[in-house]
Every structure is written in C-alpha cells, then in structure tokens.
Amino acid sequence: MDNPVFDTIKNIDDLPTLPSIAMEVIALSRSPEVSINKVSECIYKDPPLATKVLRMANSSFYRRGSNEVDTLHRAILMMGLNEIINITTSVSVLSILPPKGSEGETLRKAFWNHCIATGLIARHIDNKLGMRSMGREFVAGLLHDIGKIILDEYFHKEYMEAHAFSIDVDCPMYDAELEVLGTTHMEIGHFLAQKWDLPGYIADVNLYHHQPIDAKFKDITALISISDLLAKAKEFSFGGDRLSFVLSDQQAWHILKQMGYPVHILDLERFTFEIEDIGEEVNRYISTVSEPGTEENVHERI
Amino acid sequence: MSEFKPSAGTAQMTDDTFRLLRDFIYEHSGIYFSDTKKSQLENRLILRLRANNLSDYDKYYYMLKYDPQAAKELRSLFDSVTTNETSFFRSPPQIQAFQEKALPELMLNRENMGEKTLRLWSAGCSTGDEPYTMAIIVKELLQENLCDWDVKIFASDISEKALRSARAATYNEYTLRSVPPEIKKKYFISNGTQYKITDEIRMLVELQYLNFNDDKRVRLMRGFDAIFCRNVLIYFDDTAKKRFVSQLYDNLNPGGYLFIGHSESLHNISRAFKLVHFPGALGYKKE
Ligand SMILES: [Fe+2]
Ligand SMILES: [Fe+2]
Numbered sequence A: 001m002d003n004p005v006f007d008t009i010k011n012i013d014d015l016p017t018l019p020s021i022a023m024e025v026i027a028l029s030r031s032p033e034v035s036i037n038k039v040s041e042c043i044y045k046d047p048p049l050a051t052k053v054l055r056m057a058n059s060s061f062y063r064r065g066s067n068e069v070d071t072l073h074r075a076i077l078m079m080g081l082n083e084i085i086n087i088t089t090s091v092s093v094l095s096i097l098p099p100k101g102s103e104g105e106t107l108r109k110a111f112w113n114h115c116i117a118t119g120l121i122a123r124h125i126d127n128k129l130g131m132r133s134m135g136r137e138f139v140a141g142l143l144h145d146i147g148k149i150i151l152d153e154y155f156h157k158e159y160m161e162a163h164a165f166s167i168d169v170d171c172p173m174y175d176a177e178l179e180v181l182g183t184t185h186m187e188i189g190h191f192l193a194q195k196w197d198l199p200g201y202i203a204d205v206n207l208y209h210h211q212p213i214d215a216k217f218k219d220i221t222a223l224i225s226i227s228d229l230l231a232k233a234k235e236f237s238f239g240g241d242r243l244s245f246v247l248s249d250q251q252a253w254h255i256l257k258q259m260g261y262p263v264h265i266l267d268l269e270r271f272t273f274e275i276e277d278i279g280e281e282v283n284r285y286i287s288t289v290s291e292p293g294t295e296e297n298v299h300e301r302i
Numbered sequence B: 001m002s003e004f005k006p007s008a009g010t011a012q013m014t015d016d017t018f019r020l021l022r023d024f025i026y027e028h029s030g031i032y033f034s035d036t037k038k039s040q041l042e043n044r045l046i047l048r049l050r051a052n053n054l055s056d057y058d059k060y061y062y063m064l065k066y067d068p069q070a071a072k073e074l075r076s077l078f079d080s081v082t083t084n085e086t087s088f089f090r091s092p093p094q095i096q097a098f099q100e101k102a103l104p105e106l107m108l109n110r111e112n113m114g115e116k117t118l119r120l121w122s123a124g125c126s127t128g129d130e131p132y133t134m135a136i137i138v139k140e141l142l143q144e145n146l147c148d149w150d151v152k153i154f155a156s157d158i159s160e161k162a163l164r165s166a167r168a169a170t171y172n173e174y175t176l177r178s179v180p181p182e183i184k185k186k187y188f189i190s191n192g193t194q195y196k197i198t199d200e201i202r203m204l205v206e207l208q209y210l211n212f213n214d215d216k217r218v219r220l221m222r223g224f225d226a227i228f229c230r231n232v233l234i235y236f237d238d239t240a241k242k243r244f245v246s247q248l249y250d251n252l253n254p255g256g257y258l259f260i261g262h263s264e265s266l267h268n269i270s271r272a273f274k275l276v277h278f279p280g281a282l283g284y285k286k287e
Helices: A004-011 A020-030 A036-044 A047-058 A072-079 A081-096 A105-129 A136-143 A146-154 A156-169 A173-181 A185-195 A200-208 A218-233 A251-258 A268-290 A295-299 B015-029 B035-051 B057-066 B070-081 B092-112 B129-148 B160-168 B181-187 B215-220 B238-251
Strands: B117-123 B150-157 B170-172 B188-190 B194-197 B205-209 B224-228 B252-259 B274-278 B281-285
Touching: A004 A146, A004 A185, A020 A036, A020 A081, A036 A047, A036 A072, A036 A081, A047 A072, A047 A081, A047 A268, A072 A081, A081 A136, A081 A268, A105 A136, A105 A146, A105 A218, A105 A268, A136 A200, A136 A218, A146 A156, A146 A173, A146 A185, A156 A173, A173 A185, A185 A200, A200 A218, A218 A251, A218 A268, A218 B274, A268 B035, A268 B274, B015 B035, B015 B057, B015 B070, B035 B057, B035 B070, B057 B070, B092 B117, B092 B129, B092 B224, B092 B252, B092 B274, B092 B281, B117 B129, B129 B150, B129 B181, B129 B205, B150 B160, B160 B205, B181 B188, B215 B238, B224 B238, B238 B252
Parallel strands: B117 B150, B117 B224, B150 B205, B224 B252
Antiparallel strands: B170 B194, B188 B194, B252 B281, B274 B281
16 A cells, blocks of 8 residues: 555655664664673763763653762663663654754644653653553654654655645644645654664554554553643644544543553543643753753753 | 741742642642642742741641641632632633634534524623623624524623623723734724623623522523533532532533633542543533
C-alpha cells in the first residue's frame, strides 16, 4: 500500500540520521556484553552529547538524590543503564531535529511542545498507575509523532496544506495527511524508527498510537495514546486536533484496564488539574536540552 | 504600649503546607490549586490568617483540620478561594468549549430529532453575565436562523439584589474586559461609561429567583440541554451536593452537558455523568 510520498521519503538519501554514538549506545544496550564502562566510554566519545546527557541527568527531571552526578559512570550507577540510554536517545533526536527549524518555526515548536508534553504526561500517568515503564514512556511520548516532522521537512508545502485542511474540516491530522499526502505520520514515523534502529516499542508506538489495540507493545502504546489526547486537552495540539473526548471510552483506556492497571480508581479530574502546569515543565525541558553545555549549567541547582 | 500581635503579613507558606492545604481544600470543596497557583492561594488565605489571628499557614491548616469550631471557618475559606467576581466570557476555555464543541453538537442532535428547541440554565447566575454570555454565543452561532429556533435561557439566583442588576443588564467596562471588541459592538449599547445589553439578547434570557434547597421547584426545572453551575457546589456539604447534582442530572436531557467551575471536580460526588475533556476545559455529559 505504498504511495508516492512514502516512496519518496524511503528513497531520500539525506534523511536525518541519528548521531552515530546514539546508534552505538542503542546497539550496545542490546548486546550481551553491555557494561557501565562500555556505555559511558561510548557516550564520552561525543563530548557535547556527554555534556547534554549529564545535564539532563542532573536536571529536576531525573535527579534523585541531592548530590550532583558529575560523571556518566556515576549517573549510570544511580539511574540505571536504561535511563541513560533513554536520555541519550531523547537528546540525540532533539539535537538533529531541533525545536527551532528554519522554516515553519512556530509549527516546529508547537510540534515539539506537543511531543514533550505527551512524554511528560505519560510519565505522570505511568507513576500514578504504577506501570513501571522505566523511562521508556518518556522517550516513546517524545518520539510518537516523529513522522510529522519528517513530512513537514520534506513535503513542507503539502504538510501546511494538510495542516490547514485539518483546521478547516475539523478532522484529526492523520485524516488530513491521508487526504493531502496519501500517507500518515504514523507510517512515516514507524519507517524512520526502524531505519534508525530504535527500540521496537518506539516503532510500535509510532505506528499504533491512534489504534493501540493492534500494537505489540500494548501497554506503552495505550499509555502514549492517552497521553497524546491529554496533551491536546491541555492545548498542546497541532492543526485541527482540538478534540473533545471521553477518556473512559477510549480503546487505550480499555486496554489498560484489561491489563490490570488501576485506571478506574484514578481521580481524572484531579489528574487533569495536576497537569495544568505541564507548560512550565515543557519549557524547562526544552531549556535543559537546548542550552549550550557550559559548566555553570551543569552545576546549576534546580 | 502595644501587646504582641502575631503578624500574618510576613507568613510564608512552605511547599509542604501548600500541599496539605491544597489537598484539604480539594477534599472539602472539589476545587484544586495546581503547583503554580501556590502564591495565589497564599494571597487568598492571608486574610483568613489575619481574621483568625494566626501567625502562619501551618496553624491555619491545623485549625481547619482539628479544631471542632472549624466548620464555621470553611465557608469563609471557600469564599476566599473562589473568585466571586463575575464577568462576561469568564473562564474563556470553558466558554470556548461550550461555543465550539458542546453547543454545535447539542443543536445538531436537536435538529436531527426534528425539534429546534434549546433550553439552557445558568444556575447561580449572579448579576447576569453568564446567561447573557450564553445568549450571545447562541446568537452568534445561529445568526439569522435564530428565529427558526425556540431558545430559552433560564437564569436563576438566590439573591434578589443580584437578580435586580441582572434585570437592569447594564455593565461597566471592567466587567466586559474579556469580551471581544466586535461582540461588544454588536450586543451592547454604550453611553460612554456603561454598557447595556441589547433587547434581542435580553429577550432570550428569563431571570428568576430560585433557592437550590427548594427541592420541589428545582425538580420542575426540566428538559435542559446544558446547565452552567459554576462555583456553587462548594457551599453544600457532601450529602447536599450529591443530592443536588443528581437532581441536575435529572434536569438534563439525554446528551446534555453540565459545566461546573473551571477547577471544580465532581469526582467524589457523582459517577452518573461522563467526564468530557474539551481543549482546556472539562464538562460532564449525561448519556
Ligand atoms: Fe499522532
Ligand atoms: Fe500526538
């Protein structure tokens, strides 16, 4: 079921690539010989990346104890290998597709705001429901709509058309994308996640976050599906996605319920009020990833 | 010369106390203060500290929690945590949710049923800002088709004084500060300092005295497509709240919406409604 846009994207030679170190770290995490030393050595090969990862590890988003973590080795000891790999992945993707694009800057910003909000909300829900996604929920949220950015990058004019269409007709972006481009951000995102050799759950979340019932990684995909809606309810939306919805009627909600997560005891009103401040968290996250890696920032107390 | 007076002016609310007070208020009123609203809560409660001659927020919290006399304080507390001022197009996300999502949906349903009637209720309408805002929104949506429709907006309050000013339908600049200029031009007649609602809008609104404790009369308010009952429930105790909300449920048509205050919650009060997330606002739907 390929179409010209999808074909073109598949054959673009200069599609953004994940920094080689990030690829290496992800590959390393799958190898049986993975060790703290190997991972930290690998990240140190890319000093700006290492600085960013450390800064993130010391930010209010990750830091647990009161002591500053000054080496990657210590960071891995404290936070676990998986969390460092999550941070490396997030920081790397944000560095190759930064929130400040040259063209369509406001849209690109709105796009990342939506994605970061989705990741942060996913993390709050994960916490509330005791899902123990171990930080994967944030990366998955951050990258769930990555297809949109690729479509915008390579088919900017058409993507703007789809964006306008979704507002005019008051339909979701994926319907507008199908109408104008003949493909969706889910397909493109899935393709990219595979091409970048990202963990399987990220590819899965990309493809199925609007129909989690078909996902292989059902719980995290359902979690992202709900977080995506809530991000939109907090007006971190994109195009005609000004939806109204009943959370307890959502496919994703039923999936989580069936899997035994205590969604029925969640005080949804209160949770909705709690994430009222998500905008501030989003801004804080963006400034943590985008500031240049100076010493002061690494030492900044938050 | 002067006796020692605890000075509340310098009291600081610690994050821990903020959380305790926030949870207490939510539990007792359904109103939630998110983390960024700490200073707002601080400002609102400082007067309660002074009134009770307390030196800090901790003591105030312990009084609320453990003092048997505290029940009396609750009402003043709720008064100070809700902004009592009213204004046109107040709480824009809620108004927008009604305008963009709920109202078009309700009208479509009605049209499909072949009856072009619309019944709205502003329960606790105060000086009329809310029902007139609703009327303007309906008019804006229907434009000249309004005459094909049978629209009635009931607006009730327990204060005769408030009802008198609602009847006068005359407002000052400040009350209209959230009103878009083109709306102001269309639906208000100005004499320079005061703005009066046009007759066309006034005719859609029916003002009446109503005491929510008057079960018999409340029960008669039937067949509504949407009810706005914002920042009213906090003054009821749990039992009364449950009874009143289930009455409001019965007052709605199937498919109808109930809107309560912007950060008010029915979580512990009713499970009958479906909670609807609108962009930036919550609503309750009867299915
Ligand atoms: Fe999406
Ligand atoms: Fe999304």
